[in-house]
Amino acid sequence: MDYVSSFALSLPEEILSAGAIVLMLVVAWAGDKSARVIGYVSVALLAAAAVALIGAPTSGAVGYAGAFHADTFAGFAKLLIYVSSAVAILIAPGFFETDNEPLRAEYSVLILLAAVGMGMMVSAADLLTLYVGLELNSLASYVLASFLRRDSRSAESGLKYFVLGALASGILLYGISLLYGFSGGTGFATVAQAFHGTTHGDPAYYGLLFGLVFVLAGLAFKIAAVPFHMWTPDVYEGAPTPVTAFFASAPKVAAMALTTRVAISAMGPATHDWQQIVIFCALASTILGGVAAIGQTNIKRLLAYSSINNVGFILFGLVPGTAEGASSVLFYLTIYIAMTLGSLICVLQMRTKDGLPTEQIASLAGLSRTRPGLAAAFAIFMFSLAGIPPLFGFWGKWEVFSALVAAGFWPLALIGIATSVIGAFYYLKIVKTIYFDEPAVELAPSRSLIEGVLIAIAALFVSPLGYLLIPAIELGTNAAAKSLF
Amino acid sequence: MIQTLAFYLFAIMVCLSGLLTITARNPVHSVLWLILAFFNAAGLMLLLGAEFIAMLLVIVYVGAVAVLFLFVVMMLDIDFSELRAGVARYAIFGFALAAAMAVEIVVAVGAWEAGPIQTAGRAAPTPDPAAVPNIQALGTLLYTKYLFVFEGAGLVLLVAMIGAIVLTHRNRGGVRKQNIAYQNRRRPQDATRMTNPPVGQGVEL
Numbered sequence: 100m101d102y103v104s105s106f107a108l109s110l111p112e113e114i115l116s117a118g119a120i121v122l123m124l125v126v127a128w129a130g131d132k133s134a135r136v137i138g139y140v141s142v143a144l145l146a147a148a149a150v151a152l153i154g155a156p157t158s159g160a161v162g163y164a165g166a167f168h169a170d171t172f173a174g175f176a177k178l179l180i181y182v183s184s185a186v187a188i189l190i191a192p193g194f195f196e197t198d199n200e201p202l203r204a205e206y207s208v209l210i211l212l213a214a215v216g217m218g219m220m221v222s223a224a225d226l227l228t229l230y231v232g233l234e235l236n237s238l239a240s241y242v243l244a245s246f247l248r249r250d251s252r253s254a255e256s257g258l259k260y261f262v263l264g265a266l267a268s269g270i271l272l273y274g275i276s277l278l279y280g281f282s283g284g285t286g287f288a289t290v291a292q293a294f295h296g297t298t299h300g301d302p303a304y305y306g307l308l309f310g311l312v313f314v315l316a317g318l319a320f321k322i323a324a325v326p327f328h329m330w331t332p333d334v335y336e337g338a339p340t341p342v343t344a345f346f347a348s349a350p351k352v353a354a355m356a357l358t359t360r361v362a363i364s365a366m367g368p369a370t371h372d373w374q375q376i377v378i379f380c381a382l383a384s385t386i387l388g389g390v391a392a393i394g395q396t397n398i399k400r401l402l403a404y405s406s407i408n409n410v411g412f413i414l415f416g417l418v419p420g421t422a423e424g425a426s427s428v429l430f431y432l433t434i435y436i437a438m439t440l441g442s443l444i445c446v447l448q449m450r451t452k453d454g455l456p457t458e459q460i461a462s463l464a465g466l467s468r469t470r471p472g473l474a475a476a477f478a479i480f481m482f483s484l485a486g487i488p489p490l491f492g493f494w495g496k497w498e499v500f501s502a503l504v505a506a507g508f509w510p511l512a513l514i515g516i517a518t519s520v521i522g523a524f525y526y527l528k529i530v531k532t533i534y535f536d537e538p539a540v541e542l543a544p545s546r547s548l549i550e551g552v553l554i555a556i557a558a559l560f561v562s563p564l565g566y567l568l569i570p571a572i573e574l575g576t577n578a579a580a581k582s583l584f
Numbered sequence: 585m586i587q588t589l590a591f592y593l594f595a596i597m598v599c600l601s602g603l604l605t606i607t608a609r610n611p612v613h614s615v616l617w618l619i620l621a622f623f624n625a626a627g628l629m630l631l632l633g634a635e636f637i638a639m640l641l642v643i644v645y646v647g648a649v650a651v652l653f654l655f656v657v658m659m660l661d662i663d664f665s666e667l668r669a670g671v672a673r674y675a676i677f678g679f680a681l682a683a684a685m686a687v688e689i690v691v692a693v694g695a696w697e698a699g700p701i702q703t704a705g706r707a708a709p710t711p712d713p714a715a716v717p718n719i720q721a722l723g724t725l726l727y728t729k730y731l732f733v734f735e736g737a738g739l740v741l742l743v744a745m746i747g748a749i750v751l752t753h754r755n756r757g758g759v760r761k762q763n764i765a766y767q768n769r770r771r772p773q774d775a776t777r778m779t780n781p782p783v784g785q786g787v788e789l
Contacts (some may be wrong), residue, residue: 238744
């Protein structure tokens with residue numbers, strides 16, 4: 100494949116990176132006054148990148164001498180990434196303006212560059228692309244986490260994320276170096292071939308196996324799966340709420356899609372070896388994410404544990420290592436970003452009368468009487484996250500567990516369903532606080548139209564109306580999963 | 585002949601400056617000896633025909649790392665005599681580490697004698713060093729096979745730069761910035777005022 104056609108494959112990344120560089124220049128002269136306009140232009144760029152996915156970038160070709168895989172799987176994940184990045188840009192100005200620290204215009208630029216990195220991650224066909232994409236996304240994330248400079252919690256979360264992220268990158272790189280050493284190449288195809296060519300008892304096989312374990316550990320950190328989840332609650336709590344919404348959606352999609360691709364296309368022949376790791380992470384995440392959330396009083400910490408819990412369910416979809424499983428992973432991710440973005444935009448609405456943001460669950464008490472619309476939306480997201488049947492969140496779990504059962508993992512599916520009951524407890528506790536407790540703190544009325552519209556769209560998507568979209572989403576996820584095999 | 589002479593020159597200088605790095609009393613001198621060691625190591629690399637690594641040693645180790653060390657040593661008020669006071673307490677630990685390292689060296693030499701681990705063949709074999717200089721070989725690889733990753737690494741550095749500025753740059757009020765065009769436009773009559781006060785009366789400013 101020559102380079103001109105390779106350029107066509109990564110058109111969305113090129114649009115975003117060229118756009119980000121130009122916007123950076125605009126920011127340098129126009130200053131922070133232009134933050135809102137830069138934000139809208141960035142959203143337009145993300146939309147343009149999403150449109151550019153049609154054609155060569157989803158043709159299934161491999162470009163750049165085997166470094167970049169432009170298939171439907173990457174295309175579907177990129178669509179989710181671009182949508183959630185755009186939402187994170189749109190909800191930012193409202194939050195920062197009430198906080199006496201106007202939004203700095205670099206926010207949108209950093210999110211665009213993070214989106215480029217996430218695009219590289221999901222399209223990676225080579226361990227080097229994987230690592231560079233991951234670092235691009237992570238570095239932008241570290242900066243975004245400490246974006247609120249006058250808040251020491253934000254600085255703390257950025258530093259914590261940076262130190263632990265560097266550790267995870269080190270573990271990942273160690274794994275990559277082992278895989279490279281024992282397979283002779285960094286391409287996923289070469290690694291898969293090396294796994295195929297060796298058997299248990301071969302010394303080279305154990306080298307590859309160590310590489311596999313380290314790579315999966317590094318990736319588990321990025322998706323915040325137990326036992327590599329420790330950073331999540333602190334980072335989610337400290338980061339500014341729009342950034343938390345970003346962390347909980349786009350990078351999670353990217354890292355999850357990346358893990359799926361690495362597991363299936365690079366380590367496919369070693370499915371039995373990584374299956375144990377994934378099963379352990381999935382079980383531990385669902386259980387710990389459920390149990391640890393119960394005692395939380397801060398809604399952002401609670402949602403962090405909720406995201407750990409959800410990652411566990413998504414990992415259940417990866418366990419069989421089949422096309423059906425990969426399709427259920429993407430399906431769950433689609434619903435998950437709607438639920439999690441929706442609930443975090445609701446958290447964004449929690450401001451006291453004097454305009455200060457509050458994050459205590461107690462201040463949600465009696466929300467149904469003061470802000471019935473917001474209360475209803477919150478309740479929809481909580482019920483959906485709990486996976487209670489009429490809502491769309493249930494269908495994501497259904498897809499995952501039916502993929503498990505189809506592959507013969509029915510005891511695991513039963514345990515998974517049992518753990519989802521633990522999670523339901525604390526989601527329902529929030530609904531109870533909203534609907535049945537006496538009003539405690541009066542919250543200020545919403546001021547942003549965009550946030551209201553986004554909440555409405557997300558709530559409609561996860562409401563039973565979402566079931567109408569199942570054929571359309573399944574068309575996408577099935578085509579995407581098929582392109583992996 | 586000249587290679588042998590150069591090798592012994594560089595090798596002796598590396599060993600000597602390494603020794604002086606750890607024995608110098610003044611930490612600033614230690615870092616300066618370290619820089620000399622790096623330079624001589626770069627010379628050894630040149631003798632091996634690895635000119636890229638030689639340049640890298642000079643640019644990265646001497647130009648960045650050692651200078652950074654120097655800054656740290658000069659800025660932090662470390663009392664080295666106090667640090668040395670605990671030598672006797674940690675001596676056993678130090679000897680244990682040294683013993684472990686010695687064992688490792690023996691094992692490594694033994695393993696080396698036994699031949700390498702059977703890894704798969706290399707995907708990107710090095711071109712013949714006699715035909716292609718290794719800077720050119722690396723450049724060809726970076727700008728063809730690894731072009732995409734190379735550009736991605738460029739973006740990573742851009743993000744690091746933006747991040748450092750975003751997190752530390754503050755707009756302070758009351759700062760007098762240089763405006764060269766304005767300063768050059770200024771004429772004596774804008775800045776000075778001629779007055780002719782009567783004798784005995786002051787000037788009103």
